[in-house]
Amino acid sequence: MKCPKCGSENVSIEMVQVGGKTKKSGNGIGGHANNMARGITAMCTLGMSNLVWKKSKGGEKTKTKNEKVCLCQNCGNSWNL
Numbered sequence: 001m002k003c004p005k006c007g008s009e010n011v012s013i014e015m016v017q018v019g020g021k022t023k024k025s026g027n028g029i030g031g032h033a034n035n036m037a038r039g040i041t042a043m044c045t046l047g048m049s050n051l052v053w054k055k056s057k058g059g060e061k062t063k064t065k066n067e068k069v070c071l072c073q074n075c076g077n078s079w080n081l
Helices: 028-044
Strands: 011-025 059-072 078-080
Antiparallel strands (some): 011 059
16 A cells, blocks of 8 residues: 555554444333332331342443544555545
């Protein structure tokens, strides 16, 4: 591969993170039932059950977008593939 600016073949290719998106989902029916049962048990045990039984928070999924970027080692020019 040649640099379009200086014509050198001393070029490195790297993957660069361009952007990302996080998608959050809710608890659903099972999570709400779990949190309700946790609350009732906490009232009966004066809050001691909350030390071991944690609240359902839902889930997250993150998607990242990557691009190949070339960088000339001689002149410093960079371009996308």
